[in-house]
Amino acid sequence: MLRIIIVVSMFLFAATVPAAAQFLGGRMPYGAFDKLDHTEIKVDGSTLVVGIAPGKLALSRGEIVAWVKKSAEAVITYYHRFPTARTRVLIVPVSGARISGQAFGHRGAAIRLRVGRNATAADLARDWVMVHEMIHLAFPMLNRRHDWLAEGLAVYIESVARVRAGHLDQATIWTDFVEAMPRGLPGPGDRGLDNTPTWGRTYWGGALFCLLADIEIRKRTRNEMGLEHALRKMLSVANHESFSAIETAIETADIGTGKTVLMELYKAHRDTAIDVDLDALWAELGVRMEDGAAVLDGSAPLAEIREAIFTAES
Numbered sequence: 001m002l003r004i005i006i007v008v009s010m011f012l013f014a015a016t017v018p019a020a021a022q023f024l025g026g027r028m029p030y031g032a033f034d035k036l037d038h039t040e041i042k043v044d045g046s047t048l049v050v051g052i053a054p055g056k057l058a059l060s061r062g063e064i065v066a067w068v069k070k071s072a073e074a075v076i077t078y079y080h081r082f083p084t085a086r087t088r089v090l091i092v093p094v095s096g097a098r099i100s101g102q103a104f105g106h107r108g109a110a111i112r113l114r115v116g117r118n119a120t121a122a123d124l125a126r127d128w129v130m131v132h133e134m135i136h137l138a139f140p141m142l143n144r145r146h147d148w149l150a151e152g153l154a155v156y157i158e159s160v161a162r163v164r165a166g167h168l169d170q171a172t173i174w175t176d177f178v179e180a181m182p183r184g185l186p187g188p189g190d191r192g193l194d195n196t197p198t199w200g201r202t203y204w205g206g207a208l209f210c211l212l213a214d215i216e217i218r219k220r221t222r223n224e225m226g227l228e229h230a231l232r233k234m235l236s237v238a239n240h241e242s243f244s245a246i247e248t249a250i251e252t253a254d255i256g257t258g259k260t261v262l263m264e265l266y267k268a269h270r271d272t273a274i275d276v277d278l279d280a281l282w283a284e285l286g287v288r289m290e291d292g293a294a295v296l297d298g299s300a301p302l303a304e305i306r307e308a309i310f311t312a313e314s
Ligand SMILES: [Zn+2]
Pocket: 132, 133, 136, 150, 151, 154
């Protein structure tokens, strides 16, 4: 009898533990995902296929599907299309209440979100991770040393897109930017964005690069074009399902504005530590902090550019 119990429990162990673990490895588990029950969401000609791995979640499938759809709509507000035609969205229940994510492209566009089993609708309402991962789908995969551009775009565009979609107000984003952007400045021994793979330089150094590019494109086009025109051009040629050399991607993106802002900035920042006077930049943009929150000034020299960054065109 004991022997039978041991055999049965070993069988259960073999059947359940790898089944859960297979959704949490370093790679997207395409095969296991395809065997899950799916909910298909159609957005603007694209299909998002949502699958939820086994495990407990406080959130319902309906709440998760609505969150995916709302996030996709923010991305479409910015790019005027969803980046990929068919996208697998895998939700993996994990302990706690946090949400974290990863985007994949090598075997077809995919996003994996680890969602804490205690996460609630309120957590989804303020979540930025889903939009961040969807933004990754809009740019080709790059060599690891250029992670700063991939992450910078995701951090910066996620913020802009959510304001444009009406999910957040601009002052909330500037409060975050003013607090976090200093982490993106070069520290001692910095050798430029391509050669300094620290967390701060990768995420916030990359985001600052994108903000500087957006402002410069607008300065050179009388505020008629912005970073989105460069990124839409890139997306018309390739998305995250293909790999690109960074120079090719940047050249392609620059075609979208008819300027060479991205290449000039890349050449300046790639192997040189360039300090940016953030206090002066915030003053020019008309952003000042009062009691820990950003207050916006419409009469500042670059206020029109700041407004245009956060305004969706019709
Ligand atoms: Zn990312």
